[in-house]
Each structure stands twice: as structure tokens, then as C-alpha cells.
Amino acid sequence: MKLNNNQYTLNSKVLPVPSFFSISNLGGGGSDKYRETVYGDILENTPILLNFFYLNQKKIFGLNGFAVPWLSNIDSYDTFGDFLNYVRQDMINSSKYISSYHTPDALDYNNNILLLDSGAGNIINNIHLEYDYITEKDKFIERLLEVMKNYYDFADRFKFDIVIGFDIGGKYTFKGDERSPAIKELNMHILRDADDLNKILLDETIKYLKNKDEFYPKVFATIHGKNPIAYKTYTQHVLSMEKKYDFTFDGFAGGGIASAKNAELRRAWGISSNVETEIIAINKKNKNELYNAILSSYACKIIRKTINDNRPIHALGCGGKFNILPLYYAGATSFDAQTPGRRAYDGSAENNLNVKNPNAAGTFSKYMVAGLSSKLKASNNSRVFEYLKLPLVDNTTQLCGCPACILTGNINSLKSLYTKVSPRNKQTEDSYYAKQLINIHGIWQHNYLSRLAQVTPSVSEIIDEFSNHTTFVNSLDYVINKFNYVL
Structure with a gap:
């Protein structure tokens, strides 16, 4: 190769x-x-x-x-x-x-x-x-x-x-x-x-x-x-x-x-x-x-x-x-x-109906908050790239524009799809679809990080792109620049 x-x-x-x-x-x-x-x-x-x-x-x-x-x-x-x-x-x-x-x-x-x-x-x-x-x-x-x-x-x-x-x-x-x-x-x-x-x-x-x-x-x-x-x-x-x-x-x-x-x-x-x-x-x-x-x-x-x-x-x-x-x-x-799939498939059907309640107890799928848009620009979201339980994801959260997000429309629509379980609280094809959209969105975020590296010649430019996201930037900077790799 x-x-x-x-x-x-x-x-x-x-x-x-x-x-x-x-x-x-x-x-x-x-x-x-x-x-x-x-x-x-x-x-x-x-x-x-x-x-x-x-x-x-x-x-x-x-x-x-x-x-x-x-x-x-x-x-x-x-x-x-x-x-x-x-x-x-x-x-x-x-x-x-x-x-x-x-x-x-x-x-x-x-x-x-x-x-x-x-x-x-x-x-x-x-x-x-x-x-x-x-x-x-x-x-x-x-x-x-x-x-x-x-x-x-x-x-x-x-x-x-x-x-x-x-x-x-x-x-x-x-x-x-x-x-x-x-x-x-x-x-x-x-x-x-x-x-x-x-x-x-x-x-x-x-x-x-x-x-x-x-x-x-x-x-x-x-x-x-x-x-x-x-x-x-x-x-x-x-x-x-x-x-x-x-x-x-x-x-x-x-x-x-x-x-x-x-x-x-x-x-x-x-x-x-x-x-x-x-x-x-x-x-x-x-x-x-x-x-x-x-x-x-x-x-x-x-x-x-x-x-x-x-x-x-x-x-x-x-x-x-x-x-x-x-x-x-x-x-x-x-x-x-x-990880994207594992976090998306967390949760159980009996909790799905409570997904619109941010105080709901129980287990739910976890959604990755978009850190990058499909145009490879840092998002305005807080807590970028974090996996949050779906009830805790604010309905105003900025979507990334990936194919999954285009199909999702907005977070409230995603939550509505997620609630479509059977009368006996079993997953349906619609609630499974909601989980797949969560999984695939997470995969696209990983794809976009890869693409950002493809088109960005230096670490400093990437750090500049995420300058409003201090924790993420400082984490990258430490792993890439500050840790002492003895070769």
C-alpha cells in the first residue's frame, strides 16, 4: 500500500x-x-x-x-x-x-x-x-x-x-x-x-x-x-x-x-x-x-x-x-x-416514554453532543463530544448536519421517535431507528474528527478552531504536546 x-x-x-x-x-x-x-x-x-x-x-x-x-x-x-x-x-x-x-x-x-x-x-x-x-x-x-x-x-x-x-x-x-x-x-x-x-x-x-x-x-x-x-x-x-x-x-x-x-x-x-x-x-x-x-x-x-x-x-x-x-x-x-453503538444501545424500552423528562430516572440511550459540524467547524454547543443521557440533551442543541442529523430534524423529534415503543413496552422498529440515528450521528462525529485532521496541517490550527472549548483544547494539548513520550 x-x-x-x-x-x-x-x-x-x-x-x-x-x-x-x-x-x-x-x-x-x-x-x-x-x-x-x-x-x-x-x-x-x-x-x-x-x-x-x-x-x-x-x-x-x-x-x-x-x-x-x-x-x-x-x-x-x-x-x-x-x-x-x-x-x-x-x-x-x-x-x-x-x-x-x-x-x-x-x-x-x-x-x-x-x-x-x-x-x-x-x-x-x-x-x-x-x-x-x-x-x-x-x-x-x-x-x-x-x-x-x-x-x-x-x-x-x-x-x-x-x-x-x-x-x-x-x-x-x-x-x-x-x-x-x-x-x-x-x-x-x-x-x-x-x-x-x-x-x-x-x-x-x-x-x-x-x-x-x-x-x-x-x-x-x-x-x-x-x-x-x-x-x-x-x-x-x-x-x-x-x-x-x-x-x-x-x-x-x-x-x-x-x-x-x-x-x-x-x-x-x-x-x-x-x-x-x-x-x-x-x-x-x-x-x-x-x-x-x-x-x-x-x-x-x-x-x-x-x-x-x-x-x-x-x-x-x-x-x-x-x-x-x-x-x-x-x-x-x-x-x-x-463506543457510539454501545452508548446508543444503553437503556431499556420501559423507560423510553419518559425521555422528554430531564429528571427521569432509569437508563436511556446516550447521545454525543456535536463538537463539529459537517463543514468541520467547531459547534457552539457546550459539553462538546460528551455522551449525555437523551433526556438531558436540551431540545435547542445544535445538530451537526450529518446524514443522521438531517433525518433527525431536531432533538425533540428524535425524542418523539424514541418514545414509539409497543403497548407492552417493547422496542419497535421506530424506537430502534431512533437508537440507530443516535449511533450513526456518533460515528459521523468520529468521521468529522478524522476529516478535520486530514485537512488541517498543524495541531495549533485545530486548537484554534476549538478555542471556545477550553477543556477539550487543554486535553488535546496535553496528550499531543505536553506529555513526555520517551522514544
Whole structure:
């Protein structure tokens, strides 16, 4: 992939630098997650990250995911874009997963850049049910390598544009059955051995792909490390493996950075107690987001300096609102985040009818207050880029002009749509649509931050643009300019 005019071209598609990837968990989530595919026309050609485990859990592990009715037909299609087109049309025409308030525009998912990630955490947990990692490690690794090959074959067969190198990612949060002592013990052992396992996977990845003459996706090597020295060392290891096998990765993916809520990890990456004090003085409410921005920026700076070329760097899971601009100036070319969807899908239907009461108790979707307009100008809203419970969003809040906001009209109309639940307080297609508009608006805000970086040559100009939003500006300035990145 060659960088030309601040963009990469792959498979006749253009990936601007930087770019934000929305995340589709098709196959791994129901209700709200289904409908993201339906309303893809509102997102236009936003790049999409998909999860191999969710798409293949039935075929590989015999698990019944939410999208089995569609995934059972996937082999009938030449590309994953064709498959998504089929799913969308079937959801609209047969399943009626669409609001009467929305007239769907034509959409061809083959025009979106599609990136495949492995979903390694779930893969590891399910292989462990077949072969105990602690007592049957050889069989566990053999099965892991088998799934790795399935992963690359799937990416090639369905013509994904980018595939992230198969790796052992860190597991730092647990939900549902993942909270069991057995799963936590497994992950403790996996994390202990992660460096060795990732080197095995890297070696086997290169050997497997080197024998494929016309492998379709661009392959990004994943970088890991528990601290800056380990991160640099692993990046150097990848470069040495490229030289050993005469193989060149198309790009890199920054992975393996845990949540900065872990104080030990923060210290390892140079976030001292003094730094914490300075950050809290600037933005106490979002301190953890700023810690994460520092960690992910630090990692990208290390990769960029060590590879010493202009190959793309994707920051996995790091595309939060405080991260995008620092990551770009640290050398990242793309990123993703699940946050817009997670916040939009908060809440329960029994509370929807109270959304127009700012004092309402209970859980609600959270709406990102627009910080940028579609013309890339800072908004006049207060609390820019903050996620607020929908009842707390003032009806006079300035909309950003994105495609979702154009369909929304105004905040009061959005709230009215949100109240359209069934007589038994169940979500309807109209209330689901309100949540999708909230999600998609949030994604567009991340897109606009990326576009602002594309067209703005210097950090100082961006800081000037947001001069009326002191907290946001000071947060950016600290992460980009004031933290001491030791490279």
C-alpha cells in the first residue's frame, strides 16, 4: 500500500488518512446490532470492521449466534460485500427490520473498505473448552493454528480489503460467563505466555501466507508489548521476521494495550502520579480517556519510528473522541471504536416514554453532543463530544448536519421517535431507528474528527478552531504536546 496525496488505494478503493472504522458485530449481537446493516446507507462509505469469530462461531465451534439464518447462506456469495447486500435486503423485505420513517437508499457494501479482525478472545475461550490450555497446551496450539488458517482463508475467500494479523489479544474486561474463575484463570495463563504465543502465530502467519500467490486482503501485522521497550522490541521482531522470510506486511496494527484504568500499566507507560495530577486538573471527568489516549499514541509513535516507512498503522479499538487527533499526529492512519453503538444501545424500552423528562430516572440511550459540524467547524454547543443521557440533551442543541442529523430534524423529534415503543413496552422498529440515528450521528462525529485532521496541517490550527472549548483544547494539548513520550 503506497501513500499518495494523504490516502491509500487498495483494491480500487480509497482510504483517506486518517480514517475511522465503524464496527459491525453482525453474527454476535441481536436487535440493535442487526439494524446497523439495514441503515448502512446513512453511513455512506464509512469503512467497516467485522469480527471473524461472530461470523464463524457456528461453523467452527457449533455455536448458534444471532445471525445463523443469514450466515448459513454465505457460501452463495462471491464477496462479503455481496453477502452484506443480501442480508440488508432480506432484513428489509422479509424480516421487516426497518422503520416506516426511513426510505432506504441504494447501497452496495462492496464500495466500503471491509476489515476483518479475529475476535481472538472468544476463539481462545472456546478452544479451551476443547483442549485445556494448562494440561493440553500442544493440542490447544495445534487447534489455534487450525483456526488461524481458517481465518486467513475466510478473509481471502470473501475478499476483505484488510485482515489483521491473527494474534493473542489481551482480555481485560469480562462479562457474562467470562467472569467465571476458570475463564479468568485461562486468560491469566494466556497473558503470561502471550509474547511466545504471538511469535508462534506471527511465524506461522508468514509461512502460510507466503505460499499464497494471490492473497486478496492487505495484511497488517499486529504489534504487542507490556511497556514501551517491549513494544519496540516486538516491532523490531516483526521487521526481522520480514527480512528472514523475504515477506513484507502491508501495514501494522497497534494492539495489546490494556485499559488505562490499571495503575501498574499506566506507570509502565510513563503516566506517573504527577502526570495523573496534571490530567485530573485539566479534565477529571474524562481522565481515563486521556490516559488511554496517551497509551495508544505512545504505542503508535513507537511503531512509526521503528518501521521508519509510511506503511499504514491501524490503532485497534482506540478511536475514541480524545484519541483520534493525537493518534493521527502520532503516526496512526486509521482506528476504530465501538463506543457510539454501545452508548446508543444503553437503556431499556420501559423507560423510553419518559425521555422528554430531564429528571427521569432509569437508563436511556446516550447521545454525543456535536463538537463539529459537517463543514468541520467547531459547534457552539457546550459539553462538546460528551455522551449525555437523551433526556438531558436540551431540545435547542445544535445538530451537526450529518446524514443522521438531517433525518433527525431536531432533538425533540428524535425524542418523539424514541418514545414509539409497543403497548407492552417493547422496542419497535421506530424506537430502534431512533437508537440507530443516535449511533450513526456518533460515528459521523468520529468521521468529522478524522476529516478535520486530514485537512488541517498543524495541531495549533485545530486548537484554534476549538478555542471556545477550553477543556477539550487543554486535553488535546496535553496528550499531543505536553506529555513526555520517551522514544
